[in-house]
Amino acid sequence: MRSITSSENQNIKLYRNLADSKKRRRESGMFTIEGVRLVSDALAENVKLHSVFVTESCMEKIARGETVIQREALDFPAGRSDTDGTEVFLIPDSIGDKMSSTDNSQGIFAVCRGLDKPSISDTIKNGGKYILLHRIQDPGNLGTIIRTADAMGVDAVFLAECCDLYNPKTVRSTMGSLFRVNVSETELDKAFPIFENMGVPTFAAVVDGDAESLTDCDFSRGGVVLIGNEGNGLPKEVSERCGKKITVKMHGTVNSLNAAMAAGIIMWELEK
DSSP: OEEOOOTTOHHHHHHHHHHHOHHHHHHHTOEEEESHHHHHHHHHTTOOEEEEEEEHHHHHHHHTTOSSSOGGGGOOOSSOOTTTOOEEEEEOHHHHHHHOSSSSOOSEEEEEOOOOOOOHHHHOOTTOEEEEEESOOOHHHHHHHHHHHHHHTOSEEEEESOSOTTOHHHHHHHTTGGGTSOEEEOOHHHHHHHHHHHTOOEEEEOOOTTSEEGGGOOOTTOEEEEEOBTTTBSOHHHHTTSSEEEEOOOOTTOOOOOHHHHHHHHHHHHTO
16 A cells, blocks of 8 residues: 555546546546445445545544455455556545545545446346436436436446436445446437337336326336436437336326436336
């Protein structure tokens, strides 16, 4: 383990650039994670890590066994190539505070090399149950949906024109589910032919009194449910490409739901 004492260190700059820039994440294929839970899950799922940064106070807690991360977990095997190796850096608390995107930093950060996610064509199978998100714009909503998909046992989540999957807020909101759920980015014009060729039923989640009630829908053959963005839902031209329109029937004066909440209800019914 090496020590870093300057915030101008190139490894610290790399972390900050990745945390702040979608373009930099896209170009490098890397992204950042922060917090004990996320780093612990990344280690448990054997995510490829470029570097790990631990503050002095966090290292003291790890040494005393006060976190879920064990000291031995940070002893990466020696002798690996530079492209595969993981460096662990000890940093002052003051640098950790500057790196943190939360009010109460837990003092541990990592740069991930990227996740090997299968393509949509390699993911689809008969009887599988999927969610396709179209133009979801809020990173917190996206992360919550992925976390719920993990809890509900959904086979995969597909993203079409959504916000950045590796935005730090998205990653944080998944609470580690990002490392376990198959998430693929796709385009609708490529996705629909795959669904059709595989015989996968498609359902458009809409706010429409004439659509079939979600609770009456038959998901026994599996299928993919398309969910639109927070403000406008699915465009008409997208919903009309689906085999069936479904809706969450609501009571009283409520006429719409938060995208993440609606997705959670749909996934519950999808997996019943």
